[in-house]
Amino acid sequence: MGRTRWLSAEEKHAWTALRTTYALLHHRMDQQLKRDAGLSHLQYEILSRLAAAPERELRMAELACAVANSKSGLTYQIGQLEQAGLVSRRTCESDVRAVYAVLTEAGAARLSRAAPGHVALVRELLVDVLTPEQLRALADGLGEANRRMQASEDCGG
Known part of the structure; x- marks a missing residue:
């Protein structure tokens, strides 16, 4: 293992600003969405990604990568959204292992x-x-950081 390259004062300042800003943004958006729409920030992001997808549907594995969530975590969220009537699931006729999340009319309206x-x-x-x-x-x-991280993930990126 090589020597650790510690962050300079400027690098540490940027990292701390990013980390803190993300946490504050996420918290405030989560509060606003729960209050105004009964959705978590992650659920909003799921609905948003589905709305932007062709035919308003995405393969579950692709959706998990798009929202940077585990497959099991996404399955739970889709279950919650499905119970609320905001999404449905469908299987793929050509690949029985593939499951798609589909935005419903109620989900689009929400x-x-x-x-x-x-x-x-x-x-x-x-x-x-x-x-x-x-x-x-x-x-x-x-954007560059995202591209590099996605290229190293198992998300087809």
Whole structure:
């Protein structure tokens, strides 16, 4: 094992800012979505990903990767959303092992009701706080980190 490359003061500052901001954003978005739509932040993300997918459905394994959740954790969330009538599951005719999550009309309606408040909060807490240059740098830097992490995951990325 090689020597540990400790973080410089500037690197540690960036890491701490990212970690703290993510935790605060996640907490505030979770509170807002539960209050306004009866959804957790993860459930909102699942519905959002399904809404953007062709035919409003995704293979469960692909959806788990898209929302950075374990397959078992996603199965639990899909079960909760299914009980609420917001998603359904279907099997694949050509591959019986493949299960798809499908956004229902009720799920699309719930997402439509939840989205304006969610977007307003994202704008208030993050987007409108940053300059266009900061927003571009954030998107570029985090985008590159995401690409590298996804390339090393078993998500077909």
